[in-house]
Every structure is written in C-alpha cells, then in structure tokens.
Amino acid sequence: MLGRGLSDTAGIAARGEWTWGAAPAPPPPGSQVPSLGMMMASNATVVKPMAGMPVGGTFTLLTASQLVSQLSPPALSISDWAAYPDLSKVAMVMPTYQVNLAPTPQLPGDDAMLSVRMARVPANMPVLMPIDLAGTPQTSEHGNVPWMKVEYTPGVDSTDFAMLVTIIDSQPAGAPALLGGVNALYVDFEWVGNFSGADPGSSGDYDSPPTFTFAISDAWASQQGVLRDSNGVPVMSLSVLDEAAGAWQEVSAVDSPVAPVDGQYVYMAHLEHFSTYAVTAGKAARGGGGQPPQQPAAGIVAQLVDSMAVGDAPQAQAVEFIDQFSKNKGVAVRLVDQLRITTKPVGYGETVLVGKDATARMTLESVETEEGAFGSAVAKVLVHMGNKGDKPELFVLDYFYIDGAGKKAYESSRTLEIAPGELKIEEAKIPFTKPGTYQLLMEVRSDAGALLGVMQVQVEVPWLAVNLYPLAAAVAVILVSTMAAMAVYASRRSKVLGG
Structure with missing residues (x-):
C-alpha cells in the first residue's frame, strides 16, 4: 500500500506488509537536485531496488560533506512517525540521487549514489538504502552487480544525515591490488551527519550492524570463468580496506545462495561498520568457462x-x-x-x-x-x-x-x-x-x-x-606366454636332437 502525506501511522502499520511514501519536499533555493521523497516500510523485504534520480553536472568529490553542501538537498522529516511506539518495527527507506563524479586517485570512479538527506534518524529504527544499478541509466554499465541493498539499525540518534555510496573502478590510492581472482566491484561508503555517539565508521554506532546485500549476474560469472561451489554457485569474497595498514582484510561472514533467482545470485555480507569494500570472485583454472588450455x-x-x-x-x-x-x-x-x-x-x-x-x-x-x-x-x-x-x-x-x-x-x-x-x-x-x-x-x-x-x-x-x-598384468601375461612358447620350442628341439 502506498500513501501520500498520511499521518495515521498506527493504522498503516497495522495493515501487515506495506510501504508509505512521503510527498517530495521542495528543494531549497540554490539546490542542484530534483525533488525526491523518503519512504517507510513494514520491513526491508517488501522494498525492491530503486533506480537513482539523476543529478545534472559532474562533481569533484573530496568529501561527502562537501558534495552535500554543493548539491544542497532538502532535509526530509519523519515527524509523522516520531511518536510511533516501536520504531524497530518499521524501516526508513532512503531513495538515492545518481551523481556523476570526476575520478580522483583517492576514489577512481565516476558514479555515486547519494541518499536523501534526513533531518533526523532516530536510534533503533532500521535504515534501508536500496540501489538499482542496472535500472539507473548512468550506472547500468555495472552489469556484473545489477543491484545492492544497504541495511542497518543505528544505536544512537543522528541529525542532518546522508549516506554516499561510490562505485569505484579500481582500488583507491594507497590500497594494494587484489590478485588471483576476478574483481567484481569496489565500493566506498561515506556519510555525513551529527551523531549523539559513535558514527557509522565505528562498530559502536549500531544496534544492528550493517548488512550489504548484492546480486551477481550468472551470465557475468560464466563469462569470467568464476569458480563455483558444489551447487554451481559462484564463490564470492568480500574484503574491507584497512586504511591504517594499507591492506585488505577478508570479511568471512558472507551468506551465499544455493541457487540463482532470475539469473542472479544474491549474497549478504555482515559488516562491522561502513568503509571501503571490494567484491571479488575466485577464478576457475580449468573445466567450465574461462579456462586456459592444457600445456x-x-x-x-x-x-x-x-x-x-x-x-x-x-x-x-x-x-x-x-x-x-x-x-x-x-x-x-x-x-x-x-x-x-x-x-x-x-x-x-x-x-x-x-x-x-x-x-x-x-x-x-x-x-x-x-x-x-x-x-x-x-x-x-x-x-x-x-x-x-x-x-x-x-x-x-x-x-x-x-x-x-x-x-x-x-x-x-x-x-x-x-x-x-x-x-x-x-x-x-x-x-x-x-x-x-x-x-x-x-x-x-x-x-x-x-x-x-x-x-x-x-x-x-x-x-x-x-x-x-x-x-x-599385461607384461606378466606376455612374459608367461613367451616362457610357455619357449618351453614348447625347447621340448620340440630336444626331441628332434635326441632323434
């Protein structure tokens, strides 16, 4: 169910699975973004990936805070839901703007998805950011990962909050290359806001830590000769960048599917906090697609x-x-x-x-x-x-x-x-x-x-x-046969010689 400007939140929440959309707020003077509203949902499963709203122009990204200042998106309110008795039972859905970036050594990518700007994100309310990369014309080139979802529940209140997800074409400056596999996606998570406690870069910020759900195209996996498990599912890995050490650390908590759905394999990674991540796949050496010839x-x-x-x-x-x-x-x-x-x-x-x-x-x-x-x-x-x-x-x-x-x-x-x-x-x-x-x-x-x-x-x-x-055994048979033939020959010869 989709409503506009509804204030009877208790009545909405009593209707089972639902989504509720607020009317888009008019952008403030000088804003460079189109109008875009926020949504609420009964749970994350009822929300499908959403295409980003394109923003005109190309921007040089230094920090997420500077980008938000340049774009000046309106601050959206959840005042209709502030008095809801149990915020953990509803999910805040943040649609995104698609922003064209000028690549830099720090973030060598030209596509970013910026969430709507929230005036307040209360503690204990699940937050969901669904991104349809394939459905957004400017990001459809990332066909190996058709869509992704970011979900978490903050443990502290925040104000003036927005999340920036940047799709990176290669490892950022200072990070080593990931070798021995197929690089599916580099993605960087950055945020802006004022926090009453730890920010999203610390595990102490969360009531429920972030999950990063992403889909991998079966066609891409076959084309790249990706290693598959016993069920034929591509073996995917997720690594987080340790900026202090300048090294990638593997994230072991990744839930893999058992079969594809509509030609896609869906994975869910359990994160400790937001940072820079790399999605990679093992390379099958032989058998199946992408295998080198025997030498x-x-x-x-x-x-x-x-x-x-x-x-x-x-x-x-x-x-x-x-x-x-x-x-x-x-x-x-x-x-x-x-x-x-x-x-x-x-x-x-x-x-x-x-x-x-x-x-x-x-x-x-x-x-x-x-x-x-x-x-x-x-x-x-x-x-x-x-x-x-x-x-x-x-x-x-x-x-x-x-x-x-x-x-x-x-x-x-x-x-x-x-x-x-x-x-x-x-x-x-x-x-x-x-x-x-x-x-x-x-x-x-x-x-x-x-x-x-x-x-x-x-x-x-x-x-x-x-x-x-x-x-x-064959050699033994040959030897036995040869010995038998020689014995017969010797017997006959002795008879002939003996007269």
Missing part, C-alpha cells in the same frame, strides 16, 4: 626393470620409456619390486579465513597408484586448520572434483573438530579412476551448513598412475 611440460619417465622379467637377479635396465603430460614438473620414476608410481605436483595452497578465529589451507601432497587396487590412483591432500580462538570449533569438509568436461565426478564429506589454540593437519585420500586434469575443491562449512570458505588445487593424474597394474 604440455616435462614428461614422467618410468623405467620398467628386469625385476618384472624372469631372471636370477633384478637389474636396473630400462626397457621402455613412457611420457605423460604434467603441468607442474617432470618426475622420474623407477618401477622396482613394488609396482607403484608417485608424482608430486605443486599444491596451490592458500590460507583462507574460515569464521572469526579459524584458518584453513589445502595442499596437494601426491598422486600415486593405489596399492592393491586395479586401475585406480589416489591423490593425497593435506588440510591444515588452525583455531586461534578460545572455544572449540567444528567444521564440515566437503571434497569434490570437476573433470575436464566441467562436471562433478566425485564428492565426499567429513567432520573435523579443532580445540582452542590447536593446529591440526589431516590427510584425505581422493580416488581417481581415469587419467586427466582435475580441479579438486574443498568447501569448509560450519556444523550448521553455512559456507565459510572454498579451496582449490589442480590434480594431474598421469596415464601410468591409473594403468600401472593393468600394464604390469
């Missing part, structure tokens, strides 16, 4: 020694060489009494924060023929997990791998408990029955099922690792 490297050389033949003593004399593709390095293997082959690929291990105090890293230890198994190889994986907190942590480790066609070919799961201050290393054995190049992934989840992190290593399974025992 041949040094071969795996195996020696088939005389111990496989009939003789009085084994001799290390090579009778055959077998070459296979191995991306990481060449490995020389001698087959002696034990019929076993081992390769030692490079494990692309990277430490990932999983939860507040725990870390995880997965490395590929080896790929080898499984002893006693026929036509099977095993990848040995080491999982390093540490717990820096003061409470035990329980995790679920889900393993799966993707074959060359981009399809899931294997999956398994196990639980791992880590005591406070403990560093635990667990070995996992992943079976393979066909040679080839695979992407082995491990998802770390909480015991409640929330996805905390994803790790990936590439596994090269040589032809010989899978086919060693069949090859040995």
Whole structure:
C-alpha cells in the first residue's frame, strides 16, 4: 500500500506488509537536485531496488560533506512517525540521487549514489538504502552487480544525515591490488551527519550492524570463468580496506545462495561498520568457462626393470620409456619390486579465513597408484586448520572434483573438530579412476551448513598412475606366454636332437 502525506501511522502499520511514501519536499533555493521523497516500510523485504534520480553536472568529490553542501538537498522529516511506539518495527527507506563524479586517485570512479538527506534518524529504527544499478541509466554499465541493498539499525540518534555510496573502478590510492581472482566491484561508503555517539565508521554506532546485500549476474560469472561451489554457485569474497595498514582484510561472514533467482545470485555480507569494500570472485583454472588450455611440460619417465622379467637377479635396465603430460614438473620414476608410481605436483595452497578465529589451507601432497587396487590412483591432500580462538570449533569438509568436461565426478564429506589454540593437519585420500586434469575443491562449512570458505588445487593424474597394474598384468601375461612358447620350442628341439 502506498500513501501520500498520511499521518495515521498506527493504522498503516497495522495493515501487515506495506510501504508509505512521503510527498517530495521542495528543494531549497540554490539546490542542484530534483525533488525526491523518503519512504517507510513494514520491513526491508517488501522494498525492491530503486533506480537513482539523476543529478545534472559532474562533481569533484573530496568529501561527502562537501558534495552535500554543493548539491544542497532538502532535509526530509519523519515527524509523522516520531511518536510511533516501536520504531524497530518499521524501516526508513532512503531513495538515492545518481551523481556523476570526476575520478580522483583517492576514489577512481565516476558514479555515486547519494541518499536523501534526513533531518533526523532516530536510534533503533532500521535504515534501508536500496540501489538499482542496472535500472539507473548512468550506472547500468555495472552489469556484473545489477543491484545492492544497504541495511542497518543505528544505536544512537543522528541529525542532518546522508549516506554516499561510490562505485569505484579500481582500488583507491594507497590500497594494494587484489590478485588471483576476478574483481567484481569496489565500493566506498561515506556519510555525513551529527551523531549523539559513535558514527557509522565505528562498530559502536549500531544496534544492528550493517548488512550489504548484492546480486551477481550468472551470465557475468560464466563469462569470467568464476569458480563455483558444489551447487554451481559462484564463490564470492568480500574484503574491507584497512586504511591504517594499507591492506585488505577478508570479511568471512558472507551468506551465499544455493541457487540463482532470475539469473542472479544474491549474497549478504555482515559488516562491522561502513568503509571501503571490494567484491571479488575466485577464478576457475580449468573445466567450465574461462579456462586456459592444457600445456604440455616435462614428461614422467618410468623405467620398467628386469625385476618384472624372469631372471636370477633384478637389474636396473630400462626397457621402455613412457611420457605423460604434467603441468607442474617432470618426475622420474623407477618401477622396482613394488609396482607403484608417485608424482608430486605443486599444491596451490592458500590460507583462507574460515569464521572469526579459524584458518584453513589445502595442499596437494601426491598422486600415486593405489596399492592393491586395479586401475585406480589416489591423490593425497593435506588440510591444515588452525583455531586461534578460545572455544572449540567444528567444521564440515566437503571434497569434490570437476573433470575436464566441467562436471562433478566425485564428492565426499567429513567432520573435523579443532580445540582452542590447536593446529591440526589431516590427510584425505581422493580416488581417481581415469587419467586427466582435475580441479579438486574443498568447501569448509560450519556444523550448521553455512559456507565459510572454498579451496582449490589442480590434480594431474598421469596415464601410468591409473594403468600401472593393468600394464604390469599385461607384461606378466606376455612374459608367461613367451616362457610357455619357449618351453614348447625347447621340448620340440630336444626331441628332434635326441632323434
């Protein structure tokens, strides 16, 4: 339900889900913004992303306060709702102006969304800023992130408040580049206002800390070859800029979807405060879109020694060489009494924060023929997990791998408990029955099922690792057949010679 200029707030709030829109306030003399009103809603879920109202001209952004002073938007009032008995049961919705910026080294972007200016934002009232980037002509170029929502509940009163969200094209000055993935979005949050306590840059300002909800286009994820989890959902990460240290810190509390909706994946990040953030995605190395072609490297050389033949003593004399593709390095293997082959690929291990105090890293230890198994190889994986907190942590480790066609070919799961201050290393054995190049992934989840992190290593399974025992059996059959033929020949020859 949408009303204009209604004062019976109790009657409105009693009608279930609703939205209420105030009449736009006339801009003050000298203002450069069009008329725009604020809204109230029963909850954040009933409010859809809203396109920004374009503002003419291009502005150089030094601070959000200076931009507000230049634009002079009117201060909107919620006087009709000030006496509402429970402000936590309604949400203040702040539409936005779209402002063209002249990029600077500090903020290298040309698009900003400025909220309406509020004369007062009371404590304990949820605040929502819904932004439709795809629906705003000037920001529709950011098609990888079609829309976003910012929501929080302040713990202190503020006056003369406005929020500025700037879409940045690259990392701001003084911030390092984020490597090893796909950069989806850099976004900077800035605010103006007078606060009775801590401001939005401090976690002490909030009754409910901010959430940053954003959508990722499935078409963009496929085009960029983004790494996906076991449900086919793109693996997205959020990092906050620590300006004092000049470094990015990963935000681990990101809720991921289980499936797309209308071609979009929706993520919700739980923030401690407003700052500069980067949305990134892992890059899938192989299988699926955006994968580089396989490159041949040094071969795996195996020696088939005389111990496989009939003789009085084994001799290390090579009778055959077998070459296979191995991306990481060449490995020389001698087959002696034990019929076993081992390769030692490079494990692309990277430490990932999983939860507040725990870390995880997965490395590929080896790929080898499984002893006693026929036509099977095993990848040995080491999982390093540490717990820096003061409470035990329980995790679920889900393993799966993707074959060359981009399809899931294997999956398994196990639980791992880590005591406070403990560093635990667990070995996992992943079976393979066909040679080839695979992407082995491990998802770390909480015991409640929330996805905390994803790790990936590439596994090269040589032809010989899978086919060693069949090859040995074939060699044995050939040798037995040869020996039988020689025995028959010798018997016949002795008969002929003996007359």
